[in-house]
Amino acid sequence: MVESFNEILESYASHDWEGAGRLLDRHLKTFSEDSVALVYRDRCRSFSNSPPEADWDGVYKLTAK
Numbered sequence: 001m002v003e004s005f006n007e008i009l010e011s012y013a014s015h016d017w018e019g020a021g022r023l024l025d026r027h028l029k030t031f032s033e034d035s036v037a038l039v040y041r042d043r044c045r046s047f048s049n050s051p052p053e054a055d056w057d058g059v060y061k062l063t064a065k
Contacts, residue, residue, distance in 0.1 A: 001031055012040065013058065017048040 004027045011020035021044040027037050043060065 001027075001034070004031070005034075005037070008037070008040065012044065015047075015051065015056070017044045017051065020044045021048065 004023070008020055008023045008027060011023055021041060024037055024041040024044060028034065028041065031037065
């Protein structure tokens with residue numbers, strides 16, 4: 001599980017939203033209860049449609065309570 005998620009984080013940190021999304025889909029086939037992976041998958045989908053600034057530091061800001 002850790003190895004899989006490390007690979008995901010590498011893609012995520014590189015702003016490869018589609019690649020990280022594919023890795024997350026694969027990860028979730030095996031680890032379907034991984035709630036953190038579900039959050040990251042949703043973020044990747046969102047970032048694919050509306051990416052953060054190029055200098056984004058990885059901090060995710062909540063927009064709703």
